[in-house]
Amino acid sequence: MYKVVTLMSCLFRYAIEVNRVPAGNWVLIEGIDQPIVKTATITSVSQTEDAYIFRPLKFNTSSVIKIAVEPVNPSELPKMLDGLRKANKSYPLLSTKVEESGEHVILGTGELYLDSVMHDLRKLYSDIEIKVADPVVSFCETVVETSSLKCFAETPNKRNKITMIAEPLEKGLAEDIENESVKISWTRKRLGEFFQTKYDWDLLAARSIWAFGPETTGPNILVDDTLPTEVDKSLLSTVKDSIVQGFQWGTREGPLCDEPIRNCKFKILDAVIANESIHRGGGQIIPTSRRVAYSAFLMATPRLMEPYCFIEVQAPADCVSAVYTVLARRRGHVTQDIPVPGSPLYTIKAYLPAIDSFGFETDLRTHTLGQAFCLSVFHHWQIVPGDPLDKTIVIRPLEPQPATHLAREFMIKTRRRKGLSEDVSINKFFDDPMLLELAKQDVMLNYPM
Structure with missing residues (x-):
């Protein structure tokens, strides 16, 4: 628990210490900066009734421009990390993360915004020399058709099997979820009415929505499209949380270049779940759920x-x-x-x-x-x-690419930057039985084995 040490009121360039501040004033509070990142609600320790938090900040723009930073002198990395933490608190729209390749990435809304961040980081928060990479942007991954076949994946212990397909969402639905015009926390009846009236879903599908992802306001939907006559619903409900976690993980980092998935609906068509609870733990179900979501995604004409x-x-x-x-x-x-x-x-x-x-x-x-x-x-x-997966396209260095080659170029360069293999390998996402099924149905695969 953190305590308020000092209250100060701002008067021109001076901060004057006070013992109380009435509502409606700007106030400087000392002693509670450690746990707060962007916003927080402060209550007294002795409060007995429920505390309601202030609504988090909402913005009409997103942080889509990113730059990678590193200190000129590697021994000053801890100073830079401390500076990044402080900058993250000072700028409401700023976000920082560490890529798998180990580079520290700062996301901002534009060039001027990131210029201001870098000035503060160098002069105010860390006071060290910092190298900055060329700016790049965040991408998203999506699909434009329904999966060409039902994709399934078995858990490592071969006791569970999940079948899924992916398809694009209706126009405008992704924005509605992001703007919180519809929330997953609503009752099933209210959710059903919203999707029925606005997007013409049938009532059963609208009431079978399991999750939005990633997080609770992500622009993707997971729907349980199984039939009670074919699937044991009580067994399926025991692994619902694990399947949802796998779906959330998958939509946070897509298969093309580890960027978030957007505008996709994943339907669970069939599920074989083990009767013994020991055989259907999170360790078995979560990675399998993610893998089947990826394979359904790759079969549905993926795009950047x-x-x-x-x-x-x-x-x-x-x-x-x-x-x-x-x-x-x-x-x-x-x-x-x-x-x-x-x-x-x-x-x-x-x-x-x-x-x-x-x-x-x-x-x-x-x-x-x-x-x-x-x-x-x-x-x-x-x-x-x-098409980002068209292997006939050859990307030549230092040459401008024609418009039809852009998706491939962006995907390959993003994968290189993140330290991933050059191309999407389907071995990671498709089980052997699934590959045999593909061969049987004579599906042409663009992807390297």
């Missing part, structure tokens, strides 16, 4: 998704063509181009892939001789053109 920014540019009429040129060179597309009433300016609204937005502002100023100004904010996710 990239973040798109909404750009608003204000420029004089004679600079509009230059703005179009800069946007076209970066895969941007203009949605609106209107004059500002009563002024010589034009407002140009466009969508631009976040991966092509690095240096956009500088480029824009150069081409318009400093006359154009732009605002950018994360807007939506969009599928990257091309």
Whole structure:
């Protein structure tokens, strides 16, 4: 338990110690900074009634730009880690993580945001020299069709077997889950009504939703589509938590390049569960659930998704063509181009892939001789053109790729950066019986064995 040591009130540049602060004031509190990361609710120790937390902060943008950092002097790593912890507390939208390759990654909303973070990290929080890698973006993985066949996986002890398929979600449903227009904590009746009325699901499917993932507001759904005549529902319910955990784990790190899965519905079609509880523990079910989710995903025409920014540019009429040129060179597309009433300016609204937005502002100023100004904010996710698993595509270094090769290029480069093998190996996700089933059905596989 942590205790409040000092209360201080801010007065211009001075912090004046006080013994009490009435509601509605800004206050500095000393002694409780250790356990708090972003937000917290502070209560008194002697409080007997239930404490309700303040609603966590919600933002209209996401942290999709990431940079890898490391200290110039390796012995100063602990200082940098301490600085990262402090920066994480100071910036509400910032998040930090360590990749499997060991690199420390900072996620922010854009170039200027990350510039400010790095300035504070170097000068204020750690006071050391820090090297920064080129910025990259987060991707998502999705599917565009229903799985071409029912995918199954057996647990290591061969006593349990789970069968699943994957398919894309209805348009707008992923955003509804993320914006919490629908919550998994609702009663089954209320969930059923929501999906029935808004997305035209049948009542049985709508009431059989097990989880959203990853976390409780992730844009993927796990549905129990088994029939009581074929599957022992009481046995299945005993392993529900383990299957959900495997699904959450799988959707947090997809099979293409360890990025989150988005906009997918996973349906459990069949399950054979061992009668003895010792044979159906979490250690058996969780990895199997994740593996079958991956195999169903790979059979459903997987695609990569990239973040798109909404750009608003204000420029004089004679600079509009230059703005179009800069946007076209970066895969941007203009949605609106209107004059500002009563002024010589034009407002140009466009969508631009976040991966092509690095240096956009500088480029824009150069081409318009400093006359154009732009605002950018994360807007939506969009599928990257091309098949990420098409092995006929050869990625040549230092050459710009045609549009249809982009998905493959992004996947391979992301896998390299994370220290993963060059290509997706299906041996990890498909059991031997499943591979035999694929061979029987003569399914053409693009993936290396």
